[in-house]
Amino acid sequence: MTATDPMLHVRGLRAGWSEDRFVTSAHPPLSWKTATTLPSWMQAAADITITRGGTTSTARIDGPDSVLVAWPFEPLKPLESARLSVRVHGKDGSISPWSADTEVTAGFLPAQAWHASFIGCGTDAPHLMRGTFDVHGGVRRALLHTTAFGAYDIHVNGIPADDAELKPGWTSYQWRVNLDVTDVTAHIRSGRNTLGITLTGGWYTERFGFRDAARRFYQGAPAAAAQLTLEYEDGTVDTVITDERWRWAPAPVVAASLYQGETYDARLQTPGWSGPTFDDSAWDRVQAVAVPDITPTLRSLPPVRVIEHRAVERVLTTPSGKTVLDFGQNLVGRVRIKVTGERGHTITLRHAEVLEHGELGTRPLRNAAATDRYTLSGDGEEAWEPKWTFHGFRYVEVDNWPGAFSPDDVTAAVMHTDMARTGDFTTSHTLLQRFHENVVWGMRGNFLSIPTDCPQRDERLGWTGDLQVFAPTAAFLYDCDAFLRSWLGDVMLEQKAAGGVVPMVVPAVIPQVPGLFKPVAAWGDAITVVPAVMWERFADYDTLKQSFDAMTAWVDVVQARAGASLLWEEGLQFGDWLDPDAPPERPGDAKTDAGIVATAYFFRSADLTARAATLLGREADARHYADLAARIAHAFRTAYITPHGRMMSDAPTAYALAIVFGIVHGEQQQAMGERLRDLVRAAGYRIATGFVGTPIICEALTATGHATAASRLLTQTECPSWLYPVTMGATTIWERWDSMLEDGSINPGQMTSFNHYALGAVADWLHRSVAGLAPLEPAYRLIRIAPTLLDDLDDASAWHETPYGMARAGWRREGTQVHFHAEVPPNTQAVVELPSGARYEVGSGTHTWLETHPLPARSRGPLSLSSSLATIIDDPEAYKAVLQAIRSIDPSRAEIFRRTTRWRQGRELREPLDKAPVTVLAAVQEALAALPPGRQ
Template identity: 35%
Template sequence: MFRVAKLRCEYKQNPIGIDVAEPRISWQLRSDDRDCVQSAYQIQAARDASFEAVLWDSGQRNSGQSIHVGLDGLLPEARTRYYYRVRAWNQAGKGSDWTEPAFFETGLLDSSQWQAEWIRAPRARFPQNSEICPQLRTFVDVKSPVASVTIYVTALGLYELQLNGQRVSGHYFTPGWTSYGKRLQYQTYDATSLIKEGSNALGAWLGNGWYKGHLGWKNQMEMYGTTTALLLELHIRYENGSEERIVSGKNWEAAESAIRMSDLYMGETYDARLERDWTNPSEAGWHQVEVIEHSKAIIVAQENVPVTQVTLLKPLAILTTPQGDRILDVGQNMVGWLRFTLNGQSGQTVELQHAEVLDAGGNFYRDNVRAAKQLIRYTLKGGEPETYEPHFTFQGFRYAKLTDFPDTIRAEDFTGVVLHSDMEPTGSFNCSDPLINQLHHNILWGQKGNFLDVPTDCPQRDERLGWTGDAQMFVRTASYLMNTAPFFTKWLRDLKADQTTEGGIPFYVPNLQESFSIGWGETSHSSSAWGDAAVICPWTIYEMYGDNRLLAEQYESMKKWVSYIHGEGDNPYLWNTGFHFGDWLALDSKPDSYVGATDRDYIATAFYAYAVSLTLKAAVALDQTGDAEYYRDLHGKIVNEFRSEFVTPSGRLSVPTQTAQLLALRFGLLEGEAKARSIQKLVELLAEAGDHLTTGFVGTPYLNPVLSEIGQNELAYKLLFQQDYPSWLYQVTKGATTIWEHWDGIKEDGSFWSADMNSFNHYAYGAIGEWLYSYVGGIKPDESQPGFRVVHVKPYPGPGLDWADTQLETMYGPVASCWKRIESNGLEISVTIPANAEGMVLLPGAKLDRILESGVPLKQAEGIRGIELVLDGVKVVVGSGSYAFSYQWG
């Protein structure tokens, strides 16, 4: 069996509304045979699924490329659906059948194509300070059978689209959060199934969202604008071939809605008695909208995957606290909202307030969410049972305090609705230790809670910003867990848009108003390790997904960031100026300080060198030969200056912290005696701390990977398995279901670290997930053959685990690395490599004559391309397929 599977266009299955000049197609191969390689492919495109009239044909192309294949020469037209199919040939010349048709549909392609006008509710009835969410509507008269109905829509603020009283899509928080002054997304929806002949009511709720509501921790609003507004076009294609375009304009009308207040931080107030009938044209209270001027040139098509209701959770119980509060326990720190059903009298109002934890006495605790009320207030219409869920807010919580609910309410009357960007799950990790499995669960749920359209630092308090430092620390872990390529494509375009003229990078993306200061230093941009998201994130996405186009898009931004650093201060090869967060929240900090003991100039220069090294790699990948020579020279000068400044004549680092050693070792800044002394110092520092970490945001992501790389793998495992403070498992033993901001967010005595900055869903320290996948499991990409075209499988078994099972869905297909200890000091390693890819498998501690593959000597096994004895075992080069290696250690 040889076939083509999993067709995708721009990472998505049958996307509509894409605005790319040259759409890219990816597919996977399936084969029962080992060592399957694609030798050729053919793609056809047509405007009909039957392919009776082929519009574009690649012909049989002799190529092994199966990801990001551009349809060169096809010139897509706006608002057009294109069907495509693929077939391929293997290395023996055997061809597959054509795939079933897939499709992509273009959007408007050009912002000048918009004919609609921006409309808002009339200011006379909705003054600027009004908290009420308006409803906007019009009526569409359909007089003959339709072939298709497509809606193109965006908003200032958030919108929820309705057609004939039904929600048009399962997408939430649209149009998403972008750098609104420079980029504003629109969405495309197929509404054919919702339209009917005759009169159709088309409308939208508008919410403040990120655009106009509270944002940041200074109780500020209107960061981007002072009014919500809608821009919409509905395109009808009739069966008779004619077309009609319905656009937002002065013929629309607006009214107050039952949503009396909705805010991302504060929650939502809803009065069901005030619900309106979208479909009743004679209903009172509707008034003509106002047309406003706002740029359409900044509008771009949806880039990220949408936020959806991904998971539904059934609560565990309703508790009564010692203080007498009724508390609903969902059982998981989650992000989204509660859907509930109740019956009561008209005018009765109930409230839900949300929190992450209970205090040591078992009482409801919400001090750590600061000014974010996270309050849902619902007033009943009365009569029949009523079901409600919010529209334009989300909460970070495990517990909800129920106020004025009926005594008869039950846990089963509530559902936890988990919302996040609908990224495809790609990674799984399981092992013999349940606490480590819970840690992995916590890392995954930290990503779920914080990847809601942008990579936020935390999802519950009055902050929820796209901090660049957190994003770059976690991007590789995130990309093991889920397909993050579309997610980071959108976010990196905002980063590039918000980059300063000089090349500086904001602390958070999208950036806020320039008047919004964080309160530390004189600038709101360009801290080392934070601004380095500009180089770390695009390079990581390139490695993980082979996305050359995104790397090329971001390349100038990468160069500008390096140029910004290069121009700071008097010495172009050291970075010793500006504001830096340093090793944020490290445990070796001074009392009453958030900044760790590692010298900030040291961190800045180390990351300067790292940024240049990644920009050099990008230049090589993009065939920018001249740039590559420049960055190679620059990198050498920075490393030399680093050594001159921070390495003593005797070869010792002048900064004696765990993080200092980690950065120097991870970034390749030392060699010879200095490297050996740094390794020795790191081990000594860990021993002085009782084999515990003292690192913060900057050092922690590199701790275990560095230890495994320098021959201290057992020490890395020892750190992983520590259960007392500070450690990853300390949080697990305290009942955590996500990753905490502080190692001791809850102290041993049950008290809290602080109230001002103590998130219990803060993914940065979850970067240990990268080590679980790439060292314990051993799965890594190859930077010269990115996207896992070449898969490195080099597991690092260690004390405390009997087995580990690591799975990863790559662009080429599923990769697996499973190892387990067997009796008589033996090891069994099972590996799966997808078709059209190659595996570089390192069998640790193996001797060549003792290795069996599926019961036969290694040299007799099918699919083996090469065998090499290396320092730490045997390296086996394999083609695609599943392999089972077994041998005795040593």
């Protein structure tokens, strides 16, 4: 027997696309990670054992594959359980011990084996349902399958079956509903047993749409179904199902709405209602409820859970005398209260993200009341936490609390889909660090069953464009492969029903909105971009394969719309949505022509589809879509770019799209990068891009050698900028650059959210380019470590738990010296490209390098009113001196000067001050003269 190496072991063996023990496929892919301190370790082979039905067999996998490896055994049978273990062989001859066993269960039922009826009370009212059954003899295993058109919770003999929330989650219910499976063996007893279901409407009965146009989309009353499979120790099997013998009664949940909140009357509680000894003879019989004619499919993504509880940070009294609780963080979830008071006393809890002039800022919620009410039973201390709603909030207004209030009696429950955290970014730049934390909190709040645009107002929809730009950031921060796979399943169903058009929201529940089923660039392109991201970050070949027909269908739809010119210039477009120069009431009025945005995305989708075809071995498709992409790029360059690299739509987003998407190359790309740098400078290093341009503006600058401009843009604190919200106390990413104005009032536009992740998509550039940690091959099998030094940062680092293991990269300055570090996980390699131009190829392990990189020496000559505006803005100290000089005499003039000046080369500082009083001009001249010469 060959000896194993004690420095080598296998961890994290899993089947499928998440950590769930119950798998959705008969042949789930297998993944594992190797941990070792052996340098440059690479896997040569792996042995995998499976124990099923008392028999153990082994499969040999030759080569380095350890991520989503094809199932090497006979397919799992429905409900079959097995134990898996793996050991690895290194190219260096090392052998690991066998890993700990991983248990896997095929959670799906046999074909035609779903017999449960969908039952309910026949109305939308929340209600309780119960059914009883007898158990004879010892039970070896009890598996419970449950689902609902609505939101449900289920108890077994009075005990919650699991800790998941808002089950079964939101899908396109007309085509697909999730089926949850839970092992409840421990809850089953001999003799009489009970299943008890609480059922509310959830997303199924919600009114979707904007303001007065909100309507129900799904029709029919909520209904739930359950099927319990009892496997006895003697080998016999019994099945318990929901049917019309069950009984129902009203729930103490008087009303439940995701948008409006929950009302709970504790006087209506029925103790022991879900237990086996309860007498339900006074309850009514349930009825079969008509629901979409579909068979539930096993839930493939992790469930929604309460992830943490947060204490109250401050108790505030508003100018109007209200009591408001500040949790210190804009979060998504609900609050838990402990209270003692008289029977019938009702407490009201109103939620909001911000305060406006000291009062709860509820206007951005629009028609979402976001209000919970609890009526006390009067039976001593009572604890309550709503279960059938969620809110986006930092502040909670408490009304009618009985007796003295203590902040210890209230906590906030943070909820989201329970994905594993896999990445982070750190820097000593405190504002930038807070910004990145805001990105994380924005993702947490909006990854709740589906990827939503905002979690607080009367919307919370799966906008495809938001996820399209944010997918790379999401894939770094959390293990969201299974989450995205689930949502893409609905995208493809909705797209098929729409004749190849990807709706702007999925599930597509707002048909009253014009253009929902019309092709919209950057939004519909989610069907090509998201599968490509999942291949790049997770090596999810299966998703790429399943999505391919949808990718081609989308590109074909756009090609038909663009016509022979291949320029997509007609139809509804959002363009560079929320360009900061767009009026609050017209967020689509961007500087960049919508046709340029649309045609650039047309190219990108055709290009990604061609690449996917190559990976899938579809050679004819690869040639077709590669040729189409080349022709689109040519049409784009011919129509929109001058021979000298000037865009016909002379705006930053236009240049960024052409550069980052690879529409231009060589000298033309460089010329466009220089023009982009000039435009960024002309805007005073303030943001001049919207949803489409913002994620890629810094990447376009650094790719063309303008890291200094990217650094200034990144660390800007004036509005609009990424850091302005941080200076205003933001703890999540805002929808608008100025969701809150500098005077503390909320943006007057009707569309204002303080938790919207799209503008935080620049975090992907922080991870990949600034810290320098990027995949060169799928799942980071080959890593690119190429940090970018920014003048305004002293350090930057990132870590990411790749599918192969932990990877790290970063740098820090010490005087003129810069220390670089990297950690490469076993079974991977890295290509390292340092700022000096040095290039290394390294294997797994920890690596460090030291290079000399002094900050650029900038000399300052004499400055005056005749100095170039570009010279002034490129000198932060001079810019600040000019602004303060104007402000000291005329604050309103200073603000107009700040907002409207275009900082261009070849224009003198005196030009935008040509009508200023002599006193202002003198103050500016004096301030400039007082600046010390030499290094800035």
